[in-house]
Amino acid sequence: MFGRHPLPRSFKYLLTVGLVLWFVGLLSFPLLKDFTLVGGIPSTLLYMWCLQVAMWVVAVLGIVVWLRGGP
Amino acid sequence: MVGELERTVNAAVVLIYMVAMVVVGYLAGRVTRRTAEDYYLMSREVRFVLLMFTYIATLQSMVAFLAATASYMTHGVAYLILPVSQGMLMTFLTLLLGWRYREFARQHGIISQGELVYYRYGTRLGQVLVGLAGYLFNLAYIGIQVVGMAYILWALGVMDYYAAVALVGGITLVYVLMGGLRAVVWSDFIQGILMLLFFLVVGISILVPLGGVSGVLSTAYNYKPDLFRLPGPARFYTDSVYVTTYIILPLGIWLSPHLFVRHYFAKDRRSLVGIPAGILLSQAIMWVFIAPLLGSVAEAILGPVKQWPIARSDLAIPYLLMKFAPWWLVGPVLVGAVAAGMSTVDSQMLAEAQLLIRDVIEPVIKRRLTDEESIRYGRLIIAVTSIIAFVIALFPPPLIIDLMVGIAFAGFAQFFPALVLGMLTERINKYGVIAGLVAGLGTVAAIQTYQLVYRVGPIGYFMGVHNGAWGLLLNVPLTLVVSHLTRGRR
Numbered sequence: 389m390f391g392r393h394p395l396p397r398s399f400k401y402l403l404t405v406g407l408v409l410w411f412v413g414l415l416s417f418p419l420l421k422d423f424t425l426v427g428g429i430p431s432t433l434l435y436m437w438c439l440q441v442a443m444w445v446v447a448v449l450g451i452v453v454w455l456r457g458g459p
Numbered sequence: 460m461v462g463e464l465e466r467t468v469n470a471a472v473v474l475i476y477m478v479a480m481v482v483v484g485y486l487a488g489r490v491t492r493r494t495a496e497d498y499y500l501m502s503r504e505v506r507f508v509l510l511m512f513t514y515i516a517t518l519q520s521m522v523a524f525l526a527a528t529a530s531y532m533t534h535g536v537a538y539l540i541l542p543v544s545q546g547m548l549m550t551f552l553t554l555l556l557g558w559r560y561r562e563f564a565r566q567h568g569i570i571s572q573g574e575l576v577y578y579r580y581g582t583r584l585g586q587v588l589v590g591l592a593g594y595l596f597n598l599a600y601i602g603i604q605v606v607g608m609a610y611i612l613w614a615l616g617v618m619d620y621y622a623a624v625a626l627v628g629g630i631t632l633v634y635v636l637m638g639g640l641r642a643v644v645w646s647d648f649i650q651g652i653l654m655l656l657f658f659l660v661v662g663i664s665i666l667v668p669l670g671g672v673s674g675v676l677s678t679a680y681n682y683k684p685d686l687f688r689l690p691g692p693a694r695f696y697t698d699s700v701y702v703t704t705y706i707i708l709p710l711g712i713w714l715s716p717h718l719f720v721r722h723y724f725a726k727d728r729r730s731l732v733g734i735p736a737g738i739l740l741s742q743a744i745m746w747v748f749i750a751p752l753l754g755s756v757a758e759a760i761l762g763p764v765k766q767w768p769i770a771r772s773d774l775a776i777p778y779l780l781m782k783f784a785p786w787w788l789v790g791p792v793l794v795g796a797v798a799a800g801m802s803t804v805d806s807q808m809l810a811e812a813q814l815l816i817r818d819v820i821e822p823v824i825k826r827r828l829t830d831e832e833s834i835r836y837g838r839l840i841i842a843v844t845s846i847i848a849f850v851i852a853l854f855p856p857p858l859i860i861d862l863m864v865g866i867a868f869a870g871f872a873q874f875f876p877a878l879v880l881g882m883l884t885e886r887i888n889k890y891g892v893i894a895g896l897v898a899g900l901g902t903v904a905a906i907q908t909y910q911l912v913y914r915v916g917p918i919g920y921f922m923g924v925h926n927g928a929w930g931l932l933l934n935v936p937l938t939l940v941v942s943h944l945t946r947g948r949r
Contacts (some may be wrong), residue, residue: 403555413543417701420536420689428673430680430687433751436539438749443547444739451735454554455728459616 396457402450409443470617472790477630484634487642495833498639499570502725510733512651515741521607524799529772531754537688537696543748545709552734557722559811564723572716573818580889583822588896590818591714596867600806602851607801628849628899631801635808643805650798655744657795662749664784675756682759699923704818707927710875714825717810810839810868811844845880866907869927873899876938889944899934
């Protein structure tokens, strides 16, 4: 169970970035209390969409790196 | 509202789909070998594409297909914390731990969630706790899904409510009994594709006539600007609700028994990636863009919910479809919604048998059942569990259902120290895990009982904090402290 499962360094970086993004989402509630319009889109919605897309990018890169060099 | 021709065509489409599911179950049953590992885990040989679609179909239930839009209608942008908190975190959890679960399960012949606790910590009590808690929380969900599917078929005039409960529940039961996991996986493959495809069709056929993204948003924020700021139109998402829901939901969902066991049957490491791929793909299609847009505009187009023919917010998609799409599209969309429900229920039924057989019955009688006994008793458990769930669906007691749904993810999240932390470090031992599980599950149950007895709402939250967070607040420190104090003891 606890045998060594070496993870590529790049995966660890992505994991760290992912965790930071996750905590950004967790602590984002003050930014969502009011909105302005940005190109016709409410800023709160746009912010959550951007955060979600950033998380997807990190997650997909994580999958690719894990497949190429993971356990 | 619905003409005779439309009703007949919609019913025919749904019935054809049901027959197709039975055929899948029959064909799967013909090739299923008579071993427990094959019946419950398809001999651990599920490849990438099948694993991806079975995970999608199981993860995205009736809630995703219909109620997500309703929830965005009620809570607005706040509800985006569901996908934002889950997708990436669940992906990394699977990449970090899913592989270990898979290896460990193969090494020890593990089939159920609780067995992992036994083989990791050597505690039968911990195994039984996980098995029983998983079984009870899952049971309510099966009932909820059947209620949802029957309700939608009845509300749109396809068939009588009781006939719908019998049909939907009965068909699912039949193909699970016949083919075990092989039937579940192959039907999930079909149901997952139907669900995603029809959800896209729904989105496009409603959003395009409304002027696309910009048209929908300008209508929505002129109608109800609270949709785009916290705490949302229902004033529910306070700071503490936001933070604790964000933490509990991804853990509770990822640790649900019927999803968790999917790590066990990936054929190899490449196949395992089907799980995160399924999470991300289904989120992108169902949760992040289409559902929030439909939810934000539904009341602006259809008027307040209480003025709808049937005043239920989860009927927003069918009513929007009737307004903007051709009538013949309603039947296929119904199939998509029913597919979403059935594909979750089938996996839950199978998981219930796994939990009771391996985590409760075998530890109690102190012997391993033979393959034949395991399949026979498993089928019996599936049938009995289904009957209980169908009775819940026939006479839905709203308070109890709300109660169970409210605590389900709160309960599953209590497995976090045992099944996540304990898999990352050897410092956690069985004493810590048992103490944590008892404290966490006990706290959730106690708060929920208090809320039920004294009618203190909302269900699932106490003093503005998710009940699962109250449980983890005791569970995690207790697991760590007791493990530290009892280190070195066997």
